[in-house]
Amino acid sequence: xxxxxxxxxxxxxxxxxxxxxxxxxxxxxxxxxxxxxxxxxxxxxxxxxxxxxxxxxxxxxxxxxxxxxxxxxxxxxxxxxxxxxxxxxxxxxxxxxxxxxxxxxxxxxxxxxxxxxxxxxxxxxxxxxxxxxxxxxxxxxxxxxxxxxxxxxxxxxxxxxxxxxxxxxxxxxxxxxxxxxxxxxxxxxxxxxxxxxxxxxxxxxxxxxxxxxxxxxxxxxxxxxxxxxxxxxxxxxxxxxxxxxxxxxxxxxxxxxxxxxxxxxxxxxxxxxxxxxxxxxxxxxxxxxxxxxxxxxxxxxxxx
Amino acid sequence: xxxxxxxxxxxxxxxxxxxxxxxxxxxxxxxxxxxxxxxxxxxxxxxxxxxxxxxxxxxxxxxxxxxxxxxxxxxxxxxxxxxxxxxxxxxxxxxxxxxxxxxxxxxxxxxxxxxxxxxxxxxxxxxxxxxxxxxxxxxxxxxxxxxxxxxxxxxxxxxxxxxxxxxxxxxxxxxxxxxxxxxxxxxxxxxxxxxxxxxxxxxxxxxxxxxxxxxxxxxxxxxxxxxxxxxxxxxxxxxxxxxxxxxxxxxxxxxxxxxxxxxxxxxxxxxxxxxxxxxxxxxxxxxxxxxxxxxxxxxxxxxxxxxxxxxxxxxxxxxxxxxxxxxxxxxxxxxxxxxxxxxxxxxxxxxxxxxxxxxxxxxxxxxxxxxxxxxxxxxxxxxxxxxxxxxxxxxxxxxxxxxxxxxxxxxxxxxxxxxxxxxxxxxxxxxxxxxxxxxxxxxxxxxxxxxxxxxxxxxxxxxxxxxxxxxxxxxxxxxxxxxxxxxxxxxxx
Numbered sequence: 001x002x003x004x005x006x007x008x009x010x011x012x013x014x015x016x017x018x019x020x021x022x023x024x025x026x027x028x029x030x031x032x033x034x035x036x037x038x039x040x041x042x043x044x045x046x047x048x049x050x051x052x053x054x055x056x057x058x059x060x061x062x063x064x065x066x067x068x069x070x071x072x073x074x075x076x077x078x079x080x081x082x083x084x085x086x087x088x089x090x091x092x093x094x095x096x097x098x099x100x101x102x103x104x105x106x107x108x109x110x111x112x113x114x115x116x117x118x119x120x121x122x123x124x125x126x127x128x129x130x131x132x133x134x135x136x137x138x139x140x141x142x143x144x145x146x147x148x149x150x151x152x153x154x155x156x157x158x159x160x161x162x163x164x165x166x167x168x169x170x171x172x173x174x175x176x177x178x179x180x181x182x183x184x185x186x187x188x189x190x191x192x193x194x195x196x197x198x199x200x201x202x203x204x205x206x207x208x209x210x211x212x213x214x215x216x217x218x219x220x221x222x223x224x225x226x227x228x229x230x231x232x233x234x235x236x237x238x239x240x241x242x243x244x245x246x247x248x249x250x251x252x253x254x255x256x257x258x259x260x261x262x263x264x265x266x267x268x269x270x271x272x273x274x275x276x277x278x279x280x281x282x283x284x285x286x287x288x289x290x291x292x293x294x295x296x297x298x299x300x301x302x303x304x
Numbered sequence: 305x306x307x308x309x310x311x312x313x314x315x316x317x318x319x320x321x322x323x324x325x326x327x328x329x330x331x332x333x334x335x336x337x338x339x340x341x342x343x344x345x346x347x348x349x350x351x352x353x354x355x356x357x358x359x360x361x362x363x364x365x366x367x368x369x370x371x372x373x374x375x376x377x378x379x380x381x382x383x384x385x386x387x388x389x390x391x392x393x394x395x396x397x398x399x400x401x402x403x404x405x406x407x408x409x410x411x412x413x414x415x416x417x418x419x420x421x422x423x424x425x426x427x428x429x430x431x432x433x434x435x436x437x438x439x440x441x442x443x444x445x446x447x448x449x450x451x452x453x454x455x456x457x458x459x460x461x462x463x464x465x466x467x468x469x470x471x472x473x474x475x476x477x478x479x480x481x482x483x484x485x486x487x488x489x490x491x492x493x494x495x496x497x498x499x500x501x502x503x504x505x506x507x508x509x510x511x512x513x514x515x516x517x518x519x520x521x522x523x524x525x526x527x528x529x530x531x532x533x534x535x536x537x538x539x540x541x542x543x544x545x546x547x548x549x550x551x552x553x554x555x556x557x558x559x560x561x562x563x564x565x566x567x568x569x570x571x572x573x574x575x576x577x578x579x580x581x582x583x584x585x586x587x588x589x590x591x592x593x594x595x596x597x598x599x600x601x602x603x604x605x606x607x608x609x610x611x612x613x614x615x616x617x618x619x620x621x622x623x624x625x626x627x628x629x630x631x632x633x634x635x636x637x638x639x640x641x642x643x644x645x646x647x648x649x650x651x652x653x654x655x656x657x658x659x660x661x662x663x664x665x666x667x668x669x670x671x672x673x674x675x676x677x678x679x680x681x682x683x684x685x686x687x688x689x690x691x692x693x694x695x696x697x698x699x700x701x702x703x704x705x706x707x708x709x710x711x712x713x714x715x716x717x718x719x720x721x722x723x724x725x726x727x728x729x730x731x732x733x734x735x736x737x738x739x740x741x742x743x744x745x746x747x748x749x750x751x752x753x754x755x756x757x758x759x760x761x762x763x764x765x766x767x768x769x770x771x772x773x774x775x776x777x778x779x780x781x782x783x784x785x786x787x788x789x790x791x792x793x794x795x796x797x
Contacts, residue, residue, distance in 0.1 A: 021710055056405050057431045057737065144586025160587040167754050253538070256749035270402060272740055 006164050023133055050280040056273025066231040068280035077256055078281065082265035087171065088260065092178045096230075099179065100186025104194050122188060124181045133248025136177040142166060161198060167257055174258060180243070182235060189231040193224035228301035236296065240289065261285060345449040349677035350385045352444060355669040357387030363417040363674070364404060366657070367394035372628055372692045378678055388670055401427075401739065404662070408433035411664050416671035418660045420470050422461035423734040425658065426784055429464040430736065435661040437468040437561070440672040449681050454726040457698050460791045461731070463657055470658030471679040476697035477725035478547060478651040481601065481615055482506050482608045484642040484787045486524070495523045505792050506644050509547060513647045514581055520607050521584040525733040532608040535597040536753065538746040541578070543654040543732065545745060548574045550730055550795055551648025552634040559789065562782040564769035567762035575758035590753040595631075602633040610646050611656065613696040613722055620712040623691025639713065643721035645728065650796045657695075697722050736776050744768045
């Protein structure tokens with residue numbers, strides 16, 4: 001029986017109809033082709049379009065050289081939108097990380113109803129960002145929103161705070177919404193990471209007299225770092241492309257005060273119909289993101 | 305000879321017969337023709353459209369209340385009369401231009417008929433997205449009824465370069481609504497006189513409006529009432545800026561150089577006054593949109609406001625019991641509302657809609673006949689009276705229709721205000737890529753509420769307008785602007 005199986009197997013291997021080396025490639029070829037079609041083709045097409053002058057009303061596909069890329073440098077609104085994005089990222093990311101870590105530590109301890117609390121904390125992350133932005137917009141509303149009403153009760157007089165209008169309040173409003181929604185994401189990941197830290201090491205360190213910070217920096221942080229780095233990277237990239245929540249909350253306003261790079265790209269592409277210029281912006285973002293992510297991966301030691 | 309004369313006689317008789325027959329035929333034909341032209345445009349559209357029975361036409365309509373008209377009224381009625389189904393594609397206003405252009409570029413023929421904001425018409429027509437309607441108007445005898453559309457809309461919102469691209473179908477105009485009971489209250493009048501030294505009256509200019517609004521707020525504050533409030537969100541205020549700027553004598557561009565002149569002293573004055581007015585309006589008015597402002601007026605919290613015509617109908621309580629209008633706050637001011645022209649006397653004909661046929665439609669005749677029928681005297685009158693509809697009177701006959709005049713006690717004043725607005729109204733700026741210019745204004749309003757200096761805001765806005773003009777082509781845009789500026793509703797006459 002074994003002999004006959006071996007001979008069949010050998011026959012199959014030698015069969016001229018079935019070249020064993022290339023067969024696996026033929027099997028995956030349709031998937032690869034499909035992926036290239038939906039992934040690479042649009043990228044190449046957008047690259048070509050970025051050298052043309054296509055707008056919604058003028059379908060000029062002639063080669064226009066670097067005119068769109070040159071325009072990027074003199075586009076003040078573009079660079080301001082990148083600055084706004086960076087401001088949101090550099091504030092929200094550390095706050096979410098610290099709050100998420102603090103919550104994770106809290107929930108490491110045994111407590112009554114722990115699973116229910118975790119479920120409740122995680123709820124904001126399952127809401128669509130555009131819904132959370134719209135909801136917070138209502139919460140912040142001067143006429144109907146409960147936030148100003150509560151503040152008025154506390155102050156004992158009518159408090160007028162135009163969260164989506166006044167420049168001094170509009171970023172705090174965005175950050176509150178953003179941190180409320182995405183801190184639970186950090187919390188969940190860090191809770192999982194901290195739960196896997198070897199307890200014997202921390203207990204031994206405690207017995208040796210090490211304090212909380214020393215244990216955290218020398219034992220726990222190195223242990224959870226690969227997971228934490230991934231979480232930071234994911235959230236960092238998410239924050240850089242933040243669109244829907246800000247769009248629903250402020251629409252990029254007042255004026256262009258809170259216009260992020262994604263909002264600006266959307267406005268140029270789908271409101272102003274500057275198709276070729278938008279393609280150039282997209283490539284600028286791709287270049288920027290590639291550089292930042294590559295740098296971050298190296299710095300975080302994730303490429304090892 | 306006899307035979308010959310007999311033959312001649314027969315020939316003469318035959319000729320006479322022919323003449324008689326021809327004359328009879330001519331008389332019958334003339335009779336039939338005159339009978340045909342005696343038909344209304346709506347009847348003619350229905351008769352012609354029956355040839356296309358079984359077809360389906362797709363029309364783009366603004367999402368929400370607007371689309372209840374074709375969904376619940378005109379669409380089903382058209383299908384019953386002609387056998388042509390109407391598919392309504394509901395699109396948010398902000399997305400309508402994009403959707404229409406995308407479909408045109410794709411050339412799928414997905415849309416047959418379109419709702420088009422008149423300010424977009426040059427862009428859509430120049431791109432080739434709209435069908436020229438002149439041959440259809442001729443073919444289906446719509447010329448006479450088309451002429452009966454109120455002159456401002458007919459002469460200004462229908463053509464591009466002398467060709468018809470759409471039928472004006474919505475008499476959108478800003479109207480000032482004020483509380484007659486407040487303005488007629490002797491105690492308020494006395495307090496007002498004591499404060500300002502003049503008699504209380506509905507303001508005719510913006511200086512008066514500022515003084516009246518501020519004084520009324522002081523007088524009425526104990527009753528939790530404000531002198532005035534407006535929608536202040538940038539998309540609405542952008543229209544109000546256009547109106548006030550021109551009422552104060554501002555021009556958008558230098559007609560020779562095509563340089564933007566919105567940053568003139570007039571522009572700065574208008575922005576400065578607009579921000580100052582917020583001080584006597586309810587706190588947070590900067591965040592108010594259409595609904596917030598409506599709610600405050602319906603609740604009796606504001607003595608004056610400016611908005612589109614539906615405010616007037618709903619404030620009178622007309623149609624607000626309809627399920628579709630359950631979101632509209634119940635009016636506490638029915639019977640107390642007066643209607644007037646906004647200060648300056650030249651209201652903005654803000655937005656509005658025209659009906660067009662998509663150039664890529666595969667059912668152009670059926671689509672055309674549907675819009676002719678919708679826009680006709682008979683059907684449009686029914687449509688502008690729909691309690692849930694947002695289509696406002698736009699034909700001379702709408703303003704004087706006995707049925708409409710009897711809809712609520714003050715309907716005659718309401719219609720008189722709309723008619724006055726239709727005569728003195730100002731067109732929205734309409735250029736190539738209008739939305740880019742409007743977007744700059746919207747951003748400017750946002751910056752104004754954020755506290756930036758009006759002069760700085762307008763200098764930056766003018767710079768952005770110049771950059772847009774340069775990119776489009778100064779001469780190209782100059783020609784379009786000259787054409788727009790020559791229209792009767794471009795600037796106050």
